[in-house]
């Protein structure tokens with residue numbers, strides 16, 4: 231199959247139209263071009279020559295106001311709560327498209343024709359078989375290993391099998407992207423089967439992408455497995471909703487890893503590791519734990535009081551987002567899906583009542599209103615996955631499986647469009663000034679004397695910067 235990657239059109243459309251002037255402490259001025267994206271109201275100061283021209287760096291921990299690349303894949307309007315894949319509204323895609331169609335759209339840039347989709351489907355099916363050597367790795371994991379731990383290892387291990395790869399060759403990249411989209415769901419299901427000690431199931435060519443996932447998760451060689459169409463529809467929607475989300479932590483990790491021209495399978499394993507944490511993809515698992523701890527709707531006010539008091543370790547999981555300062559459009563779709571799936575499957579989940587009460591109380595509270603904290607996609611997704619019989623430890627794996635599409639699309643965009651300058655941020659050094667080893671007495675480490683200074687989103691703000 232020929233390569234179908236599209237070229238972005240952003241270069242001429244982000245041509246500088248305005249300039250900003252930066253007054254420096256020595257009285258000189260530095261002119262900065264203003265770049266505008268093709269959608270939305272954001273504007274970017276192009277500071278690529280800042281250090282060369284002025285000697286200054288910028289300081290922005292967490293990259294809260296730094297654009298790291300040009301991208302034509304996903305657009306988010308945070309204040310308005312809009313998310314588009316290649317210009318198409320994500321809620322519309324959930325309603326009207328199949329997961330593989332959306333994968334093609336993200337990767338290639340355009341909606342596939344009927345013939346292109348059929349060929350893409352065939353190619354993906356062909357690549358779903360996983361090397362038996364990688365399958366053999368699964369027997370070495372302990373039975374209670376977290377499936378995300380297994381995923382980091384086995385996706386990384388694909389780079390042992392596919393080591394002869396030139397990221398700068400378009401055919402090689404296309405092959406790597408297809409293999410990853412095809413194989414990661416298989417590895418995800420095998421990780422689950424390993425964790426429960428059941429035989430691993432091979433994918434079937436007669437099933438759709440979503441149906442194959444359910445089959446490999448829940449079938450056993452002992453009896454025939456009928457895919458529930460309600461479940462297949464829900465998985466299709468889940469996958470589309472999670473496929474891409476511009477430059478989040480895991481996608482940026484994949485891009486930074488790939489910027490050194492590292493093997494793409496290893497880059498995706500790095501993305502999986504980054505996704506795992508509770509501030510990112512691990513939030514769907516953390517939401518369920520939080521709802522279980524709250525237990526009943528009557529306990530919601532006490533929990534909210536603890537959140538507002540910033541009690542150590544207490545946070546309203548599944549709420550808040552770096553970019554959305556409005557209801558996450560994916561969360562809206564997910565909330566509707568949960569109601570539909572639970573009703574169609576005839577399931578009553580007591581956690582849904584706790585989640586609904588918590589959302590109601592939070593959205594009416596000044597703490598959350600002032601900080602513009604709304605439910606994100608992870609708030610309701612866990613309740614839907616529970617209804618489908620998917621265990622909590624698999625939630626983030628499901629996210630990784632879907633996000634693989636975005637990761638490979640973003641990796642390919644970076645490589646194919648020459649945005650391969652190695653990712654290498656600066657630091658603001660706050661350690662000791664130069665000193666002599668021979669003159670030091672050596673204080674040693676005394677427990678409790680080293681400040682841990684946790685400055686993650688989960689605790690305090692970023693520490694103050696010492697001034698010279």
Ligand SMILES: CC(C)(COP(=O)(O)OP(=O)(O)OC[C@H]1O[C@@H](n2cnc3c(N)ncnc32)[C@H](O)[C@@H]1OP(=O)(O)O)[C@@H](O)C(=O)NCCC(=O)NCCS
Pocket residue numbers: 508509510511513537545546547548549550551552553601603606607608686687688691
């Ligand atoms: C997503 C998230 C990491 C974004 O972090 P961020 O952009 O760095 O936002 P900040 O931590 O700076 O939050 C701004 C303010 O809102 C508060 N806040 C943010 N999310 C909150 C939450 N879920 N519960 C309670 N307070 C929250 C912060 O404490 C901070 O308050 P302050 O100004 O009084 O210090 C953060 O909202 C979060 O931890 N959410 C819960 C985890 C989650 O659902 N992650 C999945 C994201 S899709």
